Amino acid sequence: MAMEIIRIIGNGSEVPDAPVPEGLGGKDLLELYRWLILLRTFDERAVALQRQGRIGTYAIYWGEEGTQAGALYACEETDWVFPSYRQNSIGILRGVNPATIYAWWRGYGGKLGFYNPRDHRTGPICVPIATHLPHAVGVAWAAKQRGDSVASLAWFGDGATSEGDFHEALNFASVWKAPTVFFCVNNQWAISTPYHKQTASQTIAEKASGYNMPGVRVDGFDPVACWKATRDALDRARAGEGPTLIEAYCYRIAPHGTADDPRLYRDESVTERWRPLEPVNRMTGFLQRLGILDEDKEAAIRAEAKELIAASVKEMESYTQPGQEVLFDGVYASGRPWTFDEGLEELRSVERAAEVRPVGPVPASSEQGGDV
Ligand SMILES: Cc1ncc(C[n+]2csc(CCOP(=O)(O)OP(=O)(O)O)c2C)c(N)n1
Numbered sequence: 358m359a360m361e362i363i364r365i366i367g368n369g370s371e372v373p374d375a376p377v378p379e380g381l382g383g384k385d386l387l388e389l390y391r392w393l394i395l396l397r398t399f400d401e402r403a404v405a406l407q408r409q410g411r412i413g414t415y416a417i418y419w420g421e422e423g424t425q426a427g428a429l430y431a432c433e434e435t436d437w438v439f440p441s442y443r444q445n446s447i448g449i450l451r452g453v454n455p456a457t458i459y460a461w462w463r464g465y466g467g468k469l470g471f472y473n474p475r476d477h478r479t480g481p482i483c484v485p486i487a488t489h490l491p492h493a494v495g496v497a498w499a500a501k502q503r504g505d506s507v508a509s510l511a512w513f514g515d516g517a518t519s520e521g522d523f524h525e526a527l528n529f530a531s532v533w534k535a536p537t538v539f540f541c542v543n544n545q546w547a548i549s550t551p552y553h554k555q556t557a558s559q560t561i562a563e564k565a566s567g568y569n570m571p572g573v574r575v576d577g578f579d580p581v582a583c584w585k586a587t588r589d590a591l592d593r594a595r596a597g598e599g600p601t602l603i604e605a606y607c608y609r610i611a612p613h614g615t616a617d618d619p620r621l622y623r624d625e626s627v628t629e630r631w632r633p634l635e636p637v638n639r640m641t642g643f644l645q646r647l648g649i650l651d652e653d654k655e656a657a658i659r660a661e662a663k664e665l666i667a668a669s670v671k672e673m674e675s676y677t678q679p680g681q682e683v684l685f686d687g688v689y690a691s692g693r694p695w696t697f698d699e700g701l702e703e704l705r706s707v708e709r710a711a712e713v714r715p716v717g718p719v720p721a722s723s724e725q726g727g728d729v
């Protein structure tokens with residue numbers, strides 16, 4: 358099933374730029390650029406922090422910033438968004454302190470490493486694949502029942518489309534015309550599983566027809582195209598026409614996570630062919646061609662992001678590591694039941710035992726995959 362890929366940003370030479378879509382002014386484009394740079398800065402810093410042992414693990418999104426910033430920019434502040442681990446820092450574009458996300462990756466529980474989803478209309482960072490999709494539908498459906506003009510958007514990967522939750526969510530949303538945007542980032546890899554071993558469908562977008570909803574394909578490295586597809590889907594959702602499935606076609610340029618070595622399962626010369634298409638570079642060229650970005654402005658935006666991220670790292674490192682009780686606190690509003698106290702005591706005894714054990718060198722790991 359052939360399907361056109363929506364693309365707005367050209368390549369500055371033989372592929373021309375398409376006109377800027379209606380609804381995106383110069384100020385919007387610059388703000389979208391600022392978001393891209395902030396996400397990129399957060400991500401690059403996170404990898405460095407992990408390499409230095411300052412956070413535990415990290416799911417890199419380098420190259421996928423356009424799928425995140427573009428889609429989010431199309432949302433209203435009142436809309437709910439649901440990230441997977443790959444969009445882990447999306448909350449920082451909605452007022453979450455970046456230090457909170459770094460603390461999450463450092464393994465800090467409680468208030469240090471978590472934000473309240475309700476405060477930011479941003480679901481928790483979802484690690485189990487696709488389980489946040491029914492949640493996104495539920496929130497949108499509930500809003501519809503109440504008569505609120507609230508939509509929801511969930512990001513997920515190509516691998517997530519093999520999960521039951523994906524199909525259940527699309528089915529429910531379509532039957533009940535829930536105002537949900539399903540935003541699939543098809544980066545062609547699910548850890549070491551390539552697209553062709555994941556699904557027999559030629560495209561992710563065509564799966565939408567099984568649920569009688571529109572399926573749209575968009576260049577995932579083009580933030581403006583991601584904005585356009587999402588805005589159109591949200592317009593439909595708000596008009597009562599139900600959900601849309603967007604496939605943002607791109608490539609996972611980075612390893613799956615900081616514990617992964619993709620050289621062991623794929624040809625990295627292919628990755629290098631995709632790399633120049635990444636969104637920050639492309640958006641920079643696009644805005645320059647439109648005459649709304651010059652080198653000074655770009656430098657100022659980059660400096661601002663760097664400063665914010667540096668301050669966030671400092672803040673995260675000033676936090677005191679929470680105790681084991683954070684694993685149990687907050688599960689029940691009424692406090693910890695005695696069964697949890699037993700578990701907590703067991704954990705504390707493990708911690709006490711660990712303290713007397715000499716800490717040896719960390720063995721070099723041959724394990725691959727880097728599951729987050
Ligand atoms: C329910 C569940 N099964 C398995 C895993 C292990 N796992 C972590 S990431 C991943 C691959 C997901 O690939 P994709 O959906 O394409 O997202 P991407 O990592 O490419 O963003 C898997 C299988 C998990 N986290 N949750």
Ligand SMILES: [Mg+2]
Pocket residue numbers: 514515516542543544545546547548609
């Ligand atoms: Mg994937």
